[in-house]
Amino acid sequence: MKRLILVLIIVCMALTCVSVVASAEKKDDYSGTFFEHMKEYIEMNEYHQGLVKSSYELLGDTSNGYHIAYCSYHYGDNVDIDFEFRPRFEYNGYVIDTIHYYCHKPSKFGIYCFDSENCYTIENAYEKNIIPLDEATKIINKSPITAYKKAGDDNDYSDTFFELMREDVNTDPLHRGLITTSYKYLGDLSNGYHVAYCGYYHGDDADVNWSSQKHIQIGDYLLVGKGYKYEPATFRLYCFDSNHCTSVEQIFTLQTGSDRDMTYWEHSVPISELIKLLNKTDMIYVYHKNELTENDKLSVFFNREMIQARFAEYLKAKYNYTEDSACEIYGKYKDYYIFFGAEDICSPAFETEIIDGYAVVSANIYYPYHLGIYALDGEKIYTLEEAVKAGLFKMSDIADMIDVKPLGDANRDGIVNLTDVTRLQRVVARLEMLSLDEYIRPLVDIDQDYELTMYDTVLIQRIIAKL
Numbered sequence: 001m002k003r004l005i006l007v008l009i010i011v012c013m014a015l016t017c018v019s020v021v022a023s024a025e026k027k028d029d030y031s032g033t034f035f036e037h038m039k040e041y042i043e044m045n046e047y048h049q050g051l052v053k054s055s056y057e058l059l060g061d062t063s064n065g066y067h068i069a070y071c072s073y074h075y076g077d078n079v080d081i082d083f084e085f086r087p088r089f090e091y092n093g094y095v096i097d098t099i100h101y102y103c104h105k106p107s108k109f110g111i112y113c114f115d116s117e118n119c120y121t122i123e124n125a126y127e128k129n130i131i132p133l134d135e136a137t138k139i140i141n142k143s144p145i146t147a148y149k150k151a152g153d154d155n156d157y158s159d160t161f162f163e164l165m166r167e168d169v170n171t172d173p174l175h176r177g178l179i180t181t182s183y184k185y186l187g188d189l190s191n192g193y194h195v196a197y198c199g200y201y202h203g204d205d206a207d208v209n210w211s212s213q214k215h216i217q218i219g220d221y222l223l224v225g226k227g228y229k230y231e232p233a234t235f236r237l238y239c240f241d242s243n244h245c246t247s248v249e250q251i252f253t254l255q256t257g258s259d260r261d262m263t264y265w266e267h268s269v270p271i272s273e274l275i276k277l278l279n280k281t282d283m284i285y286v287y288h289k290n291e292l293t294e295n296d297k298l299s300v301f302f303n304r305e306m307i308q309a310r311f312a313e314y315l316k317a318k319y320n321y322t323e324d325s326a327c328e329i330y331g332k333y334k335d336y337y338i339f340f341g342a343e344d345i346c347s348p349a350f351e352t353e354i355i356d357g358y359a360v361v362s363a364n365i366y367y368p369y370h371l372g373i374y375a376l377d378g379e380k381i382y383t384l385e386e387a388v389k390a391g392l393f394k395m396s397d398i399a400d401m402i403d404v405k406p407l408g409d410a411n412r413d414g415i416v417n418l419t420d421v422t423r424l425q426r427v428v429a430r431l432e433m434l435s436l437d438e439y440i441r442p443l444v445d446i447d448q449d450y451e452l453t454m455y456d457t458v459l460i461q462r463i464i465a466k467l
Contacts, residue, residue, distance in 0.1 A: 096147050223248075311341045340373060408446065
């Protein structure tokens with residue numbers, strides 16, 4: 001009996017602690033205070049009446065007692081849309097920047113500073129000097145907004161870099177909505193170019209890109225990225241001067257469809273100097289070709305020049321194409337090199353092909369083969385579809401290598417099961433949204449009628465049952 005009473009006491013104490021923690025967490029985000037301020041502000045301002053909140057996140061507190069929060073307001077269904085084009089704010093050398101295509105209301109950055117008595121947009125808080133700006137800069141960077149202090153004599157050239165990148169995001173529809181997460185100046189090259197390391201991602205899908213290409217060959221060196229691929233540059237490495245900015249991989253590889261003036265950079269970056277600068281970041285592995293044996297899986301990526309030559313011969317013999325072409329290696333399966341290849345041109349449009357039960361999705365239409373994926377068997381080159389039909393390999397053998405998923409894989413974990421059925425049912429019932437629809441939708445639109453319906457969930461169940 002005593003043991004039972006002791007157990008009950010412990011359970012009650014645990015429940016009390018959970019209740020207290022939950023209460024504290026709820027109280028500590030100060031959302032009640034914030035929304036009370038905003039309600040009053042919106043009611044007093046006719047221009048802002050009709051604003052609807054869609055999110056709230058407490059970013060942190062300053063040493064003088066103010067809270068800084070990130071909150072999105074919008075008019076009805078027009079989430080985050082405003083007529084101002086990608087805002088930027090500067091005060092006494094402190095910069096708040098964003099490469100959002102749209103901006104928020106009533107604060108164009110969606111950042112607010114408040115206490116129990118007052119609430120300010122972050123711009124007003126800076127101008128009134130009511131918070132320590134160094135502290136605020138660190139806190140703001142916990143949000144999708146970038147904040148930094150302009151360099152003095154020790155120039156990190158961040159102003160130049162972000163201005164050039166703003167122009168890039170503005171002109172390229174595929175890059176609109178990119179958010180910066182970091183910036184690190186690595187140093188200068190002897191020819192005057194600056195080298196920087198900066199991560200960008202799309203909204204909540206931090207660091208995620210659906211391409212599996214994480215290698216760059218630079219002369220006798222191989223760069224191997226950690227984790228997922230970033231955009232616009234896989235490895236977050238950029239070379240720039242006062243007028244031009246491009247990624248390191250675009251300098252050393254021909255990027256199909258690029259509208260950059262690559263002749264500006266051709267043969268202009270000293271490789272040995274660049275490699276030394278890369279040692280300042282721990283997010284990239286650098287290998288010299290002499291470090292790798294033939295049995296090392298990474299050694300395959302030093303064969304790009306050979307494959308590039310074979311691909312150029314293939315294009316000339318079969319299509320009489322003699323201009324520049326792009327070529328990047330995915331990897332090797334048995335004796336077959338799997339690589340991306342295309343003429344130096346592409347059309348931006350999502351393309352999907354169902355091959356051997358896998359949905360191969362591309363953000364561009366490449367030429368001459370629309371998916372741009374090939375296999376090299378000795379001297380002969382096959383398109384992906386030809387290689388599978390010839391029985392060189394199955395799609396399941398190279399799925400991870402080229403980052404494709406089986407039909408019906410709604411959560412992209414590489415397995416089709418009832419979890420995928422449940423997710424699609426929730427999507428059809430509008431209880432859940434699909435992110436990055438262009439990539440996921442082809443996986444679950446089984447009947448390819450461009451609509452997601454309960455019939456698609458039935459077809460996924462048939463795939464699971466192997467019917």
